[in-house]
Amino acid sequence: MFAKTFLFVALISTISANAQTTQQRVRQYRQAQETTLMDEYREFLSIPNVSADSVNIRKNAAFILQMMRKRGISGMLLDGPTPGTTPAVFGEVRVPGATKTIVFYAHYDGQPVNPKQWAEGLQPFVPVFITAPVEQGGKLITTYKSGDPIDPTWRLAGRGSADDKAGVMTILNAYDALVKSKIPLTANLKFFFEGEEEIGSTHLGEIFDKHRDKLASDLWIIADGPRHVSGKPVVQFGVRGDVNMHLTVYGPKRPLHSGNYGNWAPNPAMRMVKLLASMKDDNDQVMIKGFYEDVVPLTASERKAMASVPNMEAALKKELGIAQPDGNGTSFVELLMRPTLNINGLQSANVGAMAGNIIPTKAEAVLDLRLVRGNEVVRQVGRVIDHIRAQGYQVLDHEPTDAERQQYPKLIKVTQGTGYNAQRTPMDLPIAQEVINAVQTTSSEPIVLSPSSGGSLPLYLFEKVLKANVVSVPVVNYDNNQHAENENVKVQYLWDGIEIMAAVMLIK
Amino acid sequence: MFAKTFLFVALISTISANAQTTQQRVRQYRQAQETTLMDEYREFLSIPNVSADSVNIRKNAAFILQMMRKRGISGMLLDGPTPGTTPAVFGEVRVPGATKTIVFYAHYDGQPVNPKQWAEGLQPFVPVFITAPVEQGGKLITTYKSGDPIDPTWRLAGRGSADDKAGVMTILNAYDALVKSKIPLTANLKFFFEGEEEIGSTHLGEIFDKHRDKLASDLWIIADGPRHVSGKPVVQFGVRGDVNMHLTVYGPKRPLHSGNYGNWAPNPAMRMVKLLASMKDDNDQVMIKGFYEDVVPLTASERKAMASVPNMEAALKKELGIAQPDGNGTSFVELLMRPTLNINGLQSANVGAMAGNIIPTKAEAVLDLRLVRGNEVVRQVGRVIDHIRAQGYQVLDHEPTDAERQQYPKLIKVTQGTGYNAQRTPMDLPIAQEVINAVQTTSSEPIVLSPSSGGSLPLYLFEKVLKANVVSVPVVNYDNNQHAENENVKVQYLWDGIEIMAAVMLIK
Structure with a gap:
């Protein structure tokens, strides 16, 4: 010092x-x-x-x-x-x-x-x-x-x-x-x-x-x-590094009255929340198999530089209105050196004044995966897809056809943006x-x-x-x-x- | 017959x-x-x-x-x-x-x-x-x-x-x-x-x-x-019967860059999906304590009428593009005689072309609870709120104040529509x-x-x-x-x- x-x-x-x-x-x-x-x-x-x-x-x-x-x-x-x-x-x-x-x-x-x-x-x-x-x-x-x-x-x-x-x-x-x-x-x-x-x-x-x-x-x-x-x-x-993934989970082909079909027609919003919830545990750790496996440890000089970065967490918490950050006590700077799985956006039908009593036809989510040294875009995205498959989903790269809808109980479209390491x-x-x-x-x-x-x-x-x-x-x-x-x-x-x-x- | x-x-x-x-x-x-x-x-x-x-x-x-x-x-x-x-x-x-x-x-x-x-x-x-x-x-x-x-x-x-x-x-x-x-x-x-x-x-x-x-x-x-x-x-x-609930889970006060804050700032969309996912099990049963408790059984003539309702499930599945309905094998007509918890709509920031790489400030969901004979609006809504509290949330009926944001790690606003039995x-x-x-x-x-x-x-x-x-x-x-x-x-x-x-x- x-x-x-x-x-x-x-x-x-x-x-x-x-x-x-x-x-x-x-x-x-x-x-x-x-x-x-x-x-x-x-x-x-x-x-x-x-x-x-x-x-x-x-x-x-x-x-x-x-x-x-x-x-x-x-x-x-x-x-x-x-x-x-x-x-x-x-x-x-x-x-x-x-x-x-x-x-x-x-x-x-x-x-x-x-x-x-x-x-x-x-x-x-x-x-x-x-x-x-x-x-x-x-x-x-x-x-x-x-x-x-x-x-x-x-x-x-x-x-x-x-x-x-x-x-x-x-x-x-x-x-x-x-x-x-x-x-x-x-x-x-x-x-x-x-x-x-x-x-x-x-x-x-x-x-x-x-x-x-x-x-x-x-x-x-x-x-x-x-x-x-x-x-x-x-x-x-x-x-x-960074790569986006776009997920679309499908429900009935047309929006259904939530009374006339409620309990029977699968709700894609409920399926999406269960899928996304399965990706992180209650300590904010990503539960996708192998997600942290490739991470290259920090070098001594990197660790030293990190240690001298001013700690701004108290000020940030106050400014942002956050009582308790994620990460289970790990420091802000250290958390930024780890891979992330972030939900950028989430939508199914409408909320607020435009909400109707319906079972939506689909639910969409956009994920943002940040990568650190050692991570590789294709491999990291592949792990997320493997996890989705393990939850029982048939993973498509297109809107489901009628035949696919008849064949698979759980359908999801997964596309990804151009990512980089x-x-x-x-x-x-x-x-x-x-x-x-x-x-x-x-x-x-x-x-x-x-x-x-x-x-x-x-x-x-x-x-x-x-x-x-x-x-x-x-x-x-x-x-x-x-x-x-x-x-x-x-x-x-x-x-x-x-x-x-x-x-x-x-x-x- | x-x-x-x-x-x-x-x-x-x-x-x-x-x-x-x-x-x-x-x-x-x-x-x-x-x-x-x-x-x-x-x-x-x-x-x-x-x-x-x-x-x-x-x-x-x-x-x-x-x-x-x-x-x-x-x-x-x-x-x-x-x-x-x-x-x-x-x-x-x-x-x-x-x-x-x-x-x-x-x-x-x-x-x-x-x-x-x-x-x-x-x-x-x-x-x-x-x-x-x-x-x-x-x-x-x-x-x-x-x-x-x-x-x-x-x-x-x-x-x-x-x-x-x-x-x-x-x-x-x-x-x-x-x-x-x-x-x-x-x-x-x-x-x-x-x-x-x-x-x-x-x-x-x-x-x-x-x-x-x-x-x-x-x-x-x-x-x-x-x-x-x-x-x-x-x-x-x-x-x-029916009653709507509107839920808003809060994250940082302003939208944050998902790279510069990812892993540290709590993501309200992730919190919302974990909360909603906790409400149903994998067999589509509502896991909220007491949710099915008040249900008055059907009378003999009601059961008889139900049994003679034409079974349209095959046609419905085809028309709606559903391979497997919810309810774990229970018939369509019987499922309509049970209380529901349906997600009408879900939103956090944006999906599709308007999605940005951010940690959103809030996530909103609209729920629709259908009630059957025996259920009572206030009691059923109360059970959902109790469940939310049991997940660690401070339940508000207003946007959180700065003081509340500093005090409680998990904040949610819950409002309800006019419901009826x-x-x-x-x-x-x-x-x-x-x-x-x-x-x-x-x-x-x-x-x-x-x-x-x-x-x-x-x-x-x-x-x-x-x-x-x-x-x-x-x-x-x-x-x-x-x-x-x-x-x-x-x-x-x-x-x-x-x-x-x-x-x-x-x-x-």
């Missing part, structure tokens, strides 16, 4: 003279440009970016190309060999004499939206300022107009505001701030903005493969995910240490080092296809409602993010 | 001369009026009738008053003492010399609708003809216009077409047919059309109490629910036998006698408040999707219904 603390102090003092200047100059540039930067960002957020919305997704790509052009970066679209692939937006800046090449990654697509679930006055693609998260009583700022001063404690609400257009925004503005402030670049810089991340980076491997030479680098910096819950900057050395970069690689040092220059307190994010990105592809070193440097606030309604980014985190990205760009 | 068959043969032969004539004359009247009757019915179905939609509900009441006026019945609205009560529509016809008074009941309100769930071309309140149920490949008849011949195998689709505006339609047209065909009435007739049935007949007891004298009678005939699955007319002597009329009452005889005159085959419908109506109120005899004479097809999307009534069943109601009106 002492050695660690000493190391941080040493870092701060040895590089502060130069770094402070850089950080201050970047900050001054940003302060002078706030209206311009925010107007552009609000325009960017106004373009719907749900991954499946191919028309609007391409408008986002075009907008990013224009952002690059404005900053003097020659950009281009990198498509994959599969027709209809959403292109990545690529840009490159060569620096004479540079010995290293760094690629900055973010993704410009967003998760699906259900506008009805957003708070009053908030719409996914009409970015507005709010005083705080709506769940904490935040109010809409109705009077703001371009040019007004922007309170850095405000949040900008809209799909993609945090996940992950904030990555695009901070990266391109960091570059601009360095150039406009006449701070000499020291490394070749590349920019890679993906458009299919939220649907599992379906064609990312293909794009990498096709454009392998263009994407050669010493390091990828991933600007995605949130900073630490404490508000401190974080450098992450890995991600969990976990990835981890060794924390003690020299270039990993340089990233730590660079991010540390932007903070007066020790930053947080995390062996792996709980979240997921297809970083294993970077390793597998490009043989790349990958380190994540998140920029947004943790309480950003990413993937959900009322997504938002805190303005100060955007400003900080520009400084953090600028610092990383100056790695030599 | 022999005795029974003999009885039916005897009935058919002794009354056939007169009854055939009546039935034929009613039929001739209807055949001459088909366009007029159907135009009026389609107009009736065009008025939205969701119980909670008080503005439109009153338009329905006004429309029924107008239908009565056209037929020479002086109608009026019967309101309850509670302000805002949806009025019942009442009408009366006194017949000189009549010794009996029969009240005909139907309800004009309908279950909630989710237009998105209706098939293409079908809308809840735009009645259209279809060739068959859409689930069986039925097609929209786009060419029909008023005055065209109406194929009696067609179905008219729309909310309320079967449940239960068909009751209002057949009753008032049966009366009209008798009068216009100059068939002498033999009993005093009253008409009572309720507007709050689908929300649990919230104020029916009050209305009965306030208008007790007006509603005095020897018999109530309830035109609601479907004829037997075999297509045969049915006379029913009871109904199950089951009712049964002894099958061997003389007046019950007269109803059987009257309905039998309309059918060349033995009709079906059922001790109780699986469905529910607040008939216990008729017994308790009005001391009335109540017998149900359903008119619509069983495969009508009542309470659900694509509700429909088969045209022939409307025509038959007019003949059946006319026969019952002639009880002396």
